[in-house]
Amino acid sequence: MSDSPENPATPPALIVFQRVVLSEFRNFSRAVFEPTARLNVISGDNGQGKTSLLEALYFVATTKSFRTERMPTLIRHGASEAWVRAELLEASHAREQVATLSPGARRGLLDGKRPKRLVDYAQRTPIVAFHPGDLELVAGASSVRRRLLDRVALFVDAGGYDRKSRYERALKERQRALEERGERAPDLDAYELLAAEEGARYQLARVRAAEALIELIGPQFARLAPAGLRLEVRYVQGGSTLVQDFQRELLARRSKDRLRRAPSYGPGKDDLELTLGQSLARSHASQGQQRILTLALKLAELGCISRARGFPAVLLLDDVSSELDPSRTGAVYEVLRTSASQVFVTTTRPELFPTPDAQGSERQDFTIESGTLRPSR
Numbered sequence: 441m442s443d444s445p446e447n448p449a450t451p452p453a454l455i456v457f458q459r460v461v462l463s464e465f466r467n468f469s470r471a472v473f474e475p476t477a478r479l480n481v482i483s484g485d486n487g488q489g490k491t492s493l494l495e496a497l498y499f500v501a502t503t504k505s506f507r508t509e510r511m512p513t514l515i516r517h518g519a520s521e522a523w524v525r526a527e528l529l530e531a532s533h534a535r536e537q538v539a540t541l542s543p544g545a546r547r548g549l550l551d552g553k554r555p556k557r558l559v560d561y562a563q564r565t566p567i568v569a570f571h572p573g574d575l576e577l578v579a580g581a582s583s584v585r586r587r588l589l590d591r592v593a594l595f596v597d598a599g600g601y602d603r604k605s606r607y608e609r610a611l612k613e614r615q616r617a618l619e620e621r622g623e624r625a626p627d628l629d630a631y632e633l634l635a636a637e638e639g640a641r642y643q644l645a646r647v648r649a650a651e652a653l654i655e656l657i658g659p660q661f662a663r664l665a666p667a668g669l670r671l672e673v674r675y676v677q678g679g680s681t682l683v684q685d686f687q688r689e690l691l692a693r694r695s696k697d698r699l700r701r702a703p704s705y706g707p708g709k710d711d712l713e714l715t716l717g718q719s720l721a722r723s724h725a726s727q728g729q730q731r732i733l734t735l736a737l738k739l740a741e742l743g744c745i746s747r748a749r750g751f752p753a754v755l756l757l758d759d760v761s762s763e764l765d766p767s768r769t770g771a772v773y774e775v776l777r778t779s780a781s782q783v784f785v786t787t788t789r790p791e792l793f794p795t796p797d798a799q800g801s802e803r804q805d806f807t808i809e810s811g812t813l814r815p816s817r
Contacts, residue, residue, distance in 0.1 A: 454751035455565060456782045457497060458534075459527040464519035465499070466492035467811040476804040477529075479776060479783050483790040483816070484808035490786035491571065493808065494756045497784065498569050500524035500539045501754070502562045503546045506569040512543050528565060531751075537565060559594070559602070566595060566753035568742040570735060570760060577737050578721050578730045582711040589710060592649035592741055595748040600645025604707075607638035611703050614690070618698040628694070635706075636687035643679045643686070643707050650675035650712065652744040653737070660743070661736035664771050670717055671733070678709025732768060735760070739775065752781040759786055790816075 460473040467489050482490050491507070495514070498506045505514060515522040521542040528535055538549040539561075547554070548561035555561045568591075576584045593601040614631040621627075654673050661671045680686045689705045690697075697703050714721040714733060721733055745753045760772055769792055776783050777795070785793060795803050805816040 455528060455530045455754065457526055457754065458529050460497065460500065461525045462493075462496050463523050464516040465496050465522040465524060466514060466516060468492065468496070468813075469516065469811065471811070471813045473806075473813060475782070475784065476801045477782055478802045479793075479795065480785065480804050480806065481790050481793055482784065482786045482806045482808060482813075483788065484786075485788060488808045489811045489813070490808050491758050492811075493813065494569065494571075494758050494784055494786060496524045497526075497754070497756060498567055499541070500526045500537055501565040501567040503539045503541075503548045503558050504562070506756075507571055507573055511541060511546065514541055515543070526565075537561075563594065563598065566745045566749050567756065568738055568745060568753050569756040569758070570738040571756075571758035574734050574738065575727075575730050578714060578725055578733050580722075582709075585712045586646075586708070586710050588737065588741060589646050589649045589653070589712070592653055592744045593645040595745045596652050597645035597648045600641050600648070603638040603642040603645070607635060607642050607707075610635035610638060611706070611708075615697065615701070615703065618694060619701065623694040623698060632687055632690040635690060636683045639679055639706050640681050640683045640686045643677070644681040646707050646710055647675070647677065647681060649744070650677075650710075652747070653712070653740050656743040657736050657740035660739040660775075661733065663775060664732045664736055664739075664768065665729075666768075669729070671736075672715040674713040674715070676709075676711040676713055678711075679706035728768070735772065742781065746781070752779070755779065755781040755783045757783065757785045759788075 456477040457473075457475055460475070462468045462471045462473070464470075471493075473493065482493060484490050495505055495507060498504065499514065505511065508514075521540060523538060523540040525536065525538045528537065535551050536549075540547045540549075546558065548558060550561060550564060577588060590601065590604070610631050614628060614635055617625040617628050617631060654675065657673055658671065665671070680689065686706070690703075693704050716725055716729060716733070719725075721729070725733065742753050742755055755776075757776075773793055776785070776793075787793065790805060807814055807816045
């Protein structure tokens, strides 16, 4: 990773994991992980714990998993709780995060103190993860792409994203009123006004997130894709950023929503429409094209969050080289080589990531076998 006239010095990452301790997490009874500030390559056979290690980093940063919503499955079989403690360096300031999971609760501590909300905890250490399940960003339901928009909105417009929970509560009460008391229920006007006020502001956060993603995804896709493969991204907006328009639509859709048993208007109907050439990527992209496009989306997410925070977010790449031909793997490596983020890569074949020009602590390799982590050089 030496510098050259064509590759000016990449500034060091301003937030890095320095030491991570795992306890009763997935197949790890206990593990201590001391990564380098730049590129960390974790190798091992399938099923040994590579993905779980990245998941632990994501968990301690967000109190969530990037691969399941069934959080109790993160606790090692037979244990009563799991926890991950991370010592981080942010600029020149050392700090600590601890995330704990028991069957009934998730808890996060920032330097020993509990934040008011878990969303405040999740904003402290920006982190982006790619894993094979993320191919659903291209081929899956629109709800997966809406979650991507929300992850970006959390950083680019936190105030608007914060309206999401209040908007969803108001919608839930509106739907209950419709189904239990009908379209003339006296409390519907109040619920719809509240939903319109909160929903319009939340919709604006989604718009800003979509604009940020669309700005960055094109250049990222161009870096990874074969020459001549054209990408178009269109944001399909499900609601309005104007309170009056939002409220008017909710009123007009009462009958429809009562029969559907779900709202038909608002940010919950948003989508990102991805087109390769003349065809929708969702139905026509090959596996290799899906992976390239997904990577471009994740790198755009990384860029949006890094720009919003003012420093590079941490990047986790799980099994990134699978189903890519050598030239595309080389393109991915070039992105990693020039990234200012602290990067973690898992692979069954570490030779796929040659770094002959890496200096000293710029790269660290680790191996995992049966939940045991060791530096490999």
